[in-house]
Amino acid sequence: MRRSYMAGNWKMNYTRSEALSLVKELLENGSFKNKVLVAPPFTLLETVSNAVKGTELILGAQNMSTAESGAHTGEISPLMLKDLGVQAVILGHSERRSIYGETNEIVNTKIHLALKHSLEVIFCVGETLEEREAGAAEKIVRDQVLKGLKDISEKQMESITIAYEPVWAIGTGKTASPEDADDIHSVIRKEIEELYSKETADQLIIQYGGSVKPSNVKELMGKANIDGALVGGAALKAETFIPIMEYNK
Ligand code: PGA
Numbered sequence: 001m002r003r004s005y006m007a008g009n010w011k012m013n014y015t016r017s018e019a020l021s022l023v024k025e026l027l028e029n030g031s032f033k034n035k036v037l038v039a040p041p042f043t044l045l046e047t048v049s050n051a052v053k054g055t056e057l058i059l060g061a062q063n064m065s066t067a068e069s070g071a072h073t074g075e076i077s078p079l080m081l082k083d084l085g086v087q088a089v090i091l092g093h094s095e096r097r098s099i100y101g102e103t104n105e106i107v108n109t110k111i112h113l114a115l116k117h118s119l120e121v122i123f124c125v126g127e128t129l130e131e132r133e134a135g136a137a138e139k140i141v142r143d144q145v146l147k148g149l150k151d152i153s154e155k156q157m158e159s160i161t162i163a164y165e166p167v168w169a170i171g172t173g174k175t176a177s178p179e180d181a182d183d184i185h186s187v188i189r190k191e192i193e194e195l196y197s198k199e200t201a202d203q204l205i206i207q208y209g210g211s212v213k214p215s216n217v218k219e220l221m222g223k224a225n226i227d228g229a230l231v232g233g234a235a236l237k238a239e240t241f242i243p244i245m246e247y248n249k
Contacts, residue, residue, distance in 0.1 A: 004034040004221070005161060005205045005228035006245040007122060008235025009062060009090060012041055019044040023051045025238035026245070032056035034228070036245045037122075038235070039090055042076050049085040060088040060122065063096055066109045078117040088120035090230075092148060094167045098128075104147035111148060115156050122161045122207070122230065123148055125188070129168035137166070138187050145191050154196045161205045162188055163230040169210025171232055178219045178226070181208045185225035214243040221249050 014022070019040055026038070032055075039060035040048050049059050065075035081089065091114065092107035107123070114121050125144040127137040141164065152160070164184050166176050176184075185206045193201035208220050209230030220226050227249075234240040 002203065002205055002227045004247065004249050005037070005207060006034050006247070007037040007039065007060065007090070007161075007163075007207065007228070007230045008241055008245075009093070009209075009230060009232050010038065010040045010044075010235060011062070011095075011232055013236055014040065014044060016044060016047045019048055020051055022236070022238060023048055023057070026241065027052070027055055027057060029238060030242045031246055033248065034245060037088055039088075045081070045084045045086060053085065058087050059085060060090060061086050062090050062093065064089045064091065064110055064114060064119075066106060066113065068113070078113055078119055081119060082117055086119065088122060089114050090122045090124065090163075092124045092144070094124060094126055094165055094170060098167070104144055107144075107148045108150050111152060111160070115152070115159055118159075120159045120161070122163050124163045124165050124209070124230070126165040126167050126170075126210075132166065132168065137184060141184055141187060142191050145188055146195070149195065154200055157192070157196060157200050157204065161207060161228070162192075163207040163209050164188060165209035165230060171211070173211050175211045175213075175216050175220070176208070178223050181220060182223035182225050185223070189225055212244060214240055217244050217247045221247055 037058040037060045039062045061081050091110045096102045125141050127140040131140045189201045205227045207228040207230045208226050212229040212231045213234045
């Protein structure tokens with residue numbers, strides 16, 4: 001039985017006081033039967049880290065450099081994340097791919113580096129609207145998985161969660177139908193079985209992301225291959241994130 005995993009990606013939102021009040025509400029009013037993560041922007045990591053210390057709420061970052069240190073103006077290294085108590089990092093988010101030009105190769109380098117420093121990874125994949133309309137969704141996602149996981153060992157897969165986020169469903173209010181999402185999730189699971197083993201495929205947590213809300217979490221999570229959610233907009237308020245993070249499959 002896979003343990004459900006709910007992650008909140010705050011994107012570029014909030015100042016320290018806003019972050020603190022959200023985290024306090026989650027801790028005071030939420031329960032943690034599922035695995036639950038929040039990923040605040042870099043500037044809030046220390047504040048949130050202090051607030052979640054000793055609790056079950058996992059601290060994640062939204063991105064990370066391809067390098068450990070040196071001449072990389074504006075970048076944040078995995079060592080800096082570890083120093084702040086960060087436990088996991090979201091890599092390959094579609095906004096990183098589309099706005100900041102991250103390729104599958106860059107994402108692969110980052111995944112290797114994160115794992116080297118014992119950071120868990122939420123590895124994002126997903127097709128654009130044109131790719132879906134051209135009937136290429138499966139092919140694109142399979143390719144992202146293959147290239148993103150290049151030279152990742154079976155043992156390392158224990159620290160990786162895959163998030164399927166169709167780009168056209170992110171922040172648009174459009175959600176993939178539970179059936180369409182489940183189809184792609186099962187394609188991903190089969191690919192992991194081909195690349196590694198049935199056991200690793202069965203254990204892999206695959207989150208769905210793209211306009212997840214309290215009103216659609218039940219039908220999405222009702223699908224056999226959907227094990228959790230990567231949530232943007234609805235993760236910014238306790239009243240919308242708590243019903244998602246507490247959803248009992
Ligand atoms: P959304 O974002 O829930 O606002 O669509 C999801 C994501 O980008 O992780």
